[in-house]
Amino acid sequence: MTAGKPHLSRQHVLGVLRTMVMIRRFEETCAELYSGGKIRGFLHLYVGEEANAAGLGQSIGPDDALVATYREHGHALARGVPTRKIMAEMFGKMEGCSRGRGGSMHLFDAEHRLYGGNAIVAGGLPLAVGMALADKMQGRKRVTVCCFGEGAAAEGEFHESLNLAALWKLPVLFLCENNLYAMGTALVRSESEPDIHRHAECYNIPAEVVDGMDVVAVEVALRTAAEQVRETGEPFFVESHTYRFRAHSMFDPELYRDKAEVEEWKKKDPIDRFAGWLKSAGLVHDADVDAIEKSVADEIADAIDFAEAGQWEPVEDLTSDVYTPPEAGRA
Amino acid sequence: MATITYRDAIRAAMREALTNDPRVFLMGEDVGKYGGSYACSKGFIEEFGPDRIRDTPLSESGFTGAGIGAALGGMRPIVEIMTVNFSLLALDQIVNNAATIRHMSGGQFSIPLVIRMATGAGRQLAAQHSHSLEVWYAHIPGIRVVAPATIADARGMLAAALADPDPVVMFEHATLYGAEGDLPDKPPPVDIDRAAVLREGTDVTLITYSGSVPKALEAAKTLAESGIEAEVIDLRTLRPLDDETIMASVSKTHRAMIVDEGWRTCSLAAEISARITEQVFYDLDAPVGRVCSAEVPIPYPRHLEMAATPQPETIVAAVRKLVGVDE
Amino acid sequence: MPSLGADMDAGTLVEWLIKPGDDVHHGDIVAVVETDKGAIEVEIFDDGTVKSLEVPVGAKVPVGTVLARIDGKGEEKAPEAKPARAAPPPEPQPPAPVPPVAKPKPAAKAPAHVGEGVRASPVARKRAQELGIDLSGVEGTGPEGAVTLKDVEQGGPAAAKAPPKTAVARGIKPADMRKAIAAAMARSNREIPHYYVSLDIELTALSDWLAAENGARPVQDRLLLIAPMLKAVALALKEVPELNGQWQGERFVPMSDVHMGVAIALRGGGLIAPAIHGADQMRVGSLMAGLRDLTNRTRKGGLKSSELSDPTFTVTSLGEDSADSVSPIIFPPQAAILGLGAIRRRPWVHDDGLVVRPIVTATLGADHRVSDGRTGGRFLRFLADLLQEPSKL
C-alpha cells in the first residue's frame, strides 16, 4: 500500500471499534425486530462486512457523497446518520430518515450526503458517475463514493458506468464489497472473471484489492484512494474481499453455501480481529470494550423506543412530494 | 381433485413443459440452485440438470436477449425475470427485438418465447420492488400478454403460451403465489384468448385481472349484501383484450367499473374505458368508473401501501357512487 | 414462530434443537422451520432456561405463534419476544387506512338547461326515445342531476333510496304519457308504411257464450266481451308470427311470446297501450283480471315502464256507441295493430237469407316492410274462425 499508515491514536481506534460494534449490534437487533414483525418487507444484513463501512467512514469528508445499495445500514451508521432516524425508518415511521417511505432498502440523508440505498442491483453506479460529472463541471474538488456488491459486475450499468467515469475522467471512488455470493449464486457461477477489479483495469481505471475483514487495511486503502481521486479528479476502483455471516436476506435458507465455509470466515471476524490486535498492542483494554458495548446497547435501545413512539405518516400526505411543491421553488 | 397452491400450479406447468419438450429450458436469476425466488422451480436443477435449468448472472437485458436468440435458434425458452421491476432493464430487448423481429423481417422469423415475471405491490417492498407495469407490455404490438389469477390458469396458461409461435409475457402477481385452490388431477387445457366471467351480476360489471381479482370478488360479496349484484370479469389476457366478453356484460349491466393496480394515467383501465365508450356507449347509464393505484411511488409503510393500492373497500365505495346509492 | 420473510404467513416446525431444562443464550439456534423456500434455522434472542415446548414437530403454525417458553432471569417469556412484550408480538397497529378524504364536493349543480341539452345517460336517452318520453320532463337522479335509465323507466328516483333490485315502481305520470304517445304517433305515421285490411266478424256465438259464462260468475269475476276477443287475437298471432314482435335497430324481430298491448283511454283525452304479458298463455278469466288491473293502474298513474315498452302487438277498440270501424296507427317499435269497431246489430247473409246479427268490423293495420295484405287477411280469417268457438279460447 502506497499511502502512509493511518494515524492510530487511541481516540481514533476507539472510534473505529465503536462504529463496527454499533453496526454489528444494530444488524443483530434488526434481525430480532424482523422476526417479531416490527420490521417488514426485505431486510439485508451487513454482519461480517463492518470493516468496509467503518473504514470508509474514516476516509471521506462531510462534503463527499455516498451512493450505496439495499445493504446500506452499516454505511449510513458509519456516515453519521443518527441511529434514531435509521431505526424509525426501519419501522416505517415519519421520523425515519426517508420519512418512513423507503424502509430498510432506501435510507436517504441529504445532510450526510447519503444518496440512498438502491434496490436495483448496479442501479446506483450511473448516479454516482453523474454526481461526479456535476462536481467536475462545477469545479468542486470532492469525491463521490459508490458502494456495490460483486453481483453488480454482471449488469450492463456496471460496465457503462466504469467506461463513462474513465472516458470523462470523473472523481468517482468505486468500492466493490465482494462477499462471494450474489443473492443465491456464488461468484464463480456467475462471473467468467471472478477478479472484479480486473474489469476496472480494462477501462484504464487504477484498481486495488484489500482484505475486507481488516479495518486498518481497508481504512488505509480507502483513505489513499479518496485522496488520489480528490487530487487527480479521476476514478479509482477498490475491490474489498469480505464475507457476510448471515443469509442474503431474512428469507434465504442459504442452500448455496455450506456451513463450514461460513465458520471458516467467522474466524476472521473483523471486530474480534481488530479488538484483539488493539488489546495486544495495549491501545485498548477490556473495560474500554465493555464500555463500548454498553453505550452501543443504550443507543440502540433508545433508538427502538424513539421508533416505537414514532408517528405513522397520515394517509392524507400520501401524494405529497411526488413532485417538488411549487413553494419549494426550482433549485 | 387436489388442493394446491398457485406456486405449485406454476411449478407443475413448467415441469410438464420441460418433461414433454426437450426444446423447453428455464433461464433466470436463482432459478437453479436457489429453486426460484418464489420457489417455482424447486427441485428442477436436480431433475433436469443445470444445462436446462440455467442460473443467470444479474444481467436482465443480457439473458432476456439471449432467450430471444435461443427462440430464434429453435429452442422454446422460458425466461424468468424475477419481477416486473427488473424487467425494465430488459425492455429494449423485449420491445425492439422480441416484439418486432417477425414483422420487421417480413415474416421470416417467429420467436416462440415465454417470459414469466412476478408483479404488483402488497408486500411492503417499497417503491422500486412494488411496480405494476403490465400496461407497458400490453401496449406493444408483436407480443401477447396474459395474467393468470386463478389456480386453473396458473396451471394451464403456460402450455398455451409455449404453443404460441410469438412471444408471450406472463404476469404472476406476487401476492397470489400462496393462494390455494382445487385442481382436477388431469387439468383440462386452457385458452389464453378469452376473459372469464367469474361471477354473474346485473347492476354493474367489475372488470379486473391478476392480483385484483380476489379483491373484486370480495367487493362483489359485500355489494350483494346491499342488493347490488356485480358481475366480475377476470380479463386473463391483457393483449389482446377480449372486447366481446367485456361489451356483452356492460351492455347487460349498463355500468362498468375497472379495477387495475397500475397507476391511473395511461393505464389498462384507461384503454378498456375508451373501448367501452367506443363500442357500447348507448348502453351506458353512468360514466365508466376506474379504481387504480394512487399516482405515487408505492411507499414502504403498510397503511400507506394499502391506501395507495386498490382495496375491496375502495372498490365497494366506488361502485356505490357509480350506482348512485351514495353521493 | 418468527416472520422469516416478506411473503411468509406460516411455517412448519421441522426440528427442535433444545429440550425443557436446556440453558439457551442470545444467538443460539433453537429450532428448524420449514417454509416455502426451504428449512430455515430459528435464532433465539434471549438468555434463560427452556421451560416448555409449546408446538410439536410437524405442526404448521402462523407467524407469531408461541413456540416455546423460556425461564430467563425469573420471568417467563417466549423465545423471540422482548421481555416486556407479551407474545405474539401485536401486529403493528397502524391507524385503519382511512380512504382519502373526499374533497368537499361542490353542491350538485342543477343540470344546466341549455336549450334541449338535458343531461342524460346514453341508455336513458335511448330508452326515452323508444318510449317516446320527453327527457326534459323527467327528474334526473344520476350524478349531478343526470337522468338515468331508472328515471326514464320508472319516472322515479334511481336506486337512491331503496337498493335498485327492489326499487318500488312508481308509475309514470299520465301527463308525461300523453306527451310521449303524441310523439310516438307522429313518428310512426312518418316512418311506417301502413297497409290496412278489414273483415266483418259475426259474434253471436261469442255473446251467447259470454252471457252463459257471466251468469255463473260473481260480479267481481264478470267478463267483458273484449277479454275473450283478446285471447282469440293472441292465439291468431301464434299462427302469423310476422305480425307479433318488435323492431330492434334495423331489424324486425318476431317474438314467440305475445305481450298484448291494449289501448286504454286516458281521462281527459289521449290513449296509451300498456301490455298484458304472455296473453297467449293466459285463460280468459285471468286475461280479464289483467285487463282490469291494467286499466285501473293506467288511469291512476301506476304503470311500470316495462308494461309500456314490451307490447309485441296492440288491440284498440272503439267501445259501444261509436263508429263502425277504425284504422289505427301502429305503436313503434311494433309492426301491427288491430282496430275493433263498435259491436252493433247489422244485416248478415245466412243461408241465402238476410238476418240481423251482432257484428264487429276488425281492421288490421300493419307495417308493409314486414308483412303484406295476404298475411293480414290470413290473420283476420284465423281470428274470425276462433271467435266462432269461444269455448276453446
Add this chain to the structure above:
Amino acid sequence: MTPDDLMATVKHALYDVAPELEDEDLAADRPLRDQTELDSMDFLNLAIAIHDATGIDIPEADYPKLQSLDDIVGYLGTKLH
C-alpha cells in the same frame, strides 16, 4: 237505507271509479253516458263497487235500465225492500 243514503253510496262508488267526476255536478236524472266518458270497464267497476257497498248484484241484463243516477238509486231501492 233512505234514497238519499243510497244516492250517496252510488256517488261514492262512482267517484271511486272515476275520481275526476267528483268536481262535476252531475245531473241525477240525465243518462251518465251523456255527461261522462265512462266506458264498459268503468260500468263494470261501478257494478262491482255497488255490490261491495250494498251486497246487491246487478246482472248484465239489467244494465240498459240503469242510464242515470236516479235509475240506479230507484233500482237499488226496489231490490232492498
